[in-house]
Amino acid sequence: MLAAGVQIVTQLRNKMKPKIMPLEDRLMLKKRSLIESVFHILKDMLHIDHSRHRSPQNFFINILAALTAYCLYPNKPTIRIEKHELREFQASENLILAA
Numbered sequence: 001m002l003a004a005g006v007q008i009v010t011q012l013r014n015k016m017k018p019k020i021m022p023l024e025d026r027l028m029l030k031k032r033s034l035i036e037s038v039f040h041i042l043k044d045m046l047h048i049d050h051s052r053h054r055s056p057q058n059f060f061i062n063i064l065a066a067l068t069a070y071c072l073y074p075n076k077p078t079i080r081i082e083k084h085e086l087r088e089f090q091a092s093e094n095l096i097l098a099a
Contacts, residue, residue: 023090027081037077046070 001008009025012018028035042048046066053059070076 027085030085031081034077041073041077042066042070046073 009021009028011029046069048063048066053062
């Protein structure tokens with residue numbers, strides 16, 4: 001998947017080897033609940049879920065209709081990274097690298 005340009009970012013688990021994680025990935029892990037709320041809106045409120053489509057065209061029309069409805073949705077969640085959060089992460093990253 002990495003050759004295709006897809007990178008999976010997860011928390012460090014007990015049996016995983018520790019690796020240095022880029023700052024952007026660490027910030028996104030902190031905002032995971034917000035990303036999950038977007039999936040909740042798409043699945044539950046806009047009805048993107050598994051259903052048996054009779055044709056591929058019907059599948060794509062269903063997806064396009066839901067994404068269009070999401071664009072018109074009034075209260076979309078947003079990821080805001082405050083300056084103090086960025087400074088805290090940079091400071092903690094400097095401490096990790098110094099250790």
